[in-house]
Amino acid sequence: MMAPPNVLNPNPPEFERFLYASVGLDRNGCIVTVLSTLARLGLDPWKETAELVTLGRDDARARLGTLLARFRDVPALASDYDEVAQDLSQLLPEGQTSGSLKRAASTVADGRPGTSGAIWTVLAIIFLMLLIFIVGGSGSGE
Template sequence: MADPNVLNPHPPEFERFLYASVGEDRNGYVVTVLSTLARLGLDPWQETADLVKQGHDAARARLGTLLARFRDVPALASDHGRVARDLSQLLPDGRTSGTLKRAALPVADGRPGTSGAIWAVLAIIFVLFQMFMVGGSGSGE
């Protein structure tokens, strides 16, 4: 039977945390944890998996450090500790499901990823379609 998470390989347990607000930017737009981590150059799902593995107190400290580095939300300059504490409460508990374990695996573990296989199949289909279209039109001779 096919994996039900093939189209969304990210753990659903992370959504509550990743889509939580860290505050408003200078233009009044809400900035999420996902956006914050991405803007800091981190993979949001990998970072979340790492936070979950660290435990509550270590995760709160790491999150506070990351939020202190983030300058797009002015309120975080003085309030990053409280925001980190509140956000750390949204992390799933340390009991890792199979999905969480898979998310915590490094990408370069030597196994081709499911999404990579999907993209490869789509690329082959696209090339075959292009060959069919170009080969089928002919020059009319």
């Protein structure tokens, strides 16, 4: 049985265009992305994006504007957060157009763990067993 192609990255790829978009430059001149912004605000970027998708474009723009207004690491946002929120909301995938996107968004928003957690646990156990075997078998023996 083959694993689904998104086992190692359970997050919807449709979110990437939005999450990796720039919100502006920080005080050091570095580009700050939506993903970084949401994380710095203490939010799970994929979960928040999933919730924005399920809200619809206008409500998502309003919610995003509220979040950007709280974000202080990008000085230019102080005066332009509504315009930036408008531009960024256009990058959100349309939740109504794809049943699979809505399912993925609701799965992320609900915070239900996928099978990837179990897979990583099994891989970690295998790695530890292999490590114990290698270290335990490397003695000189008498």
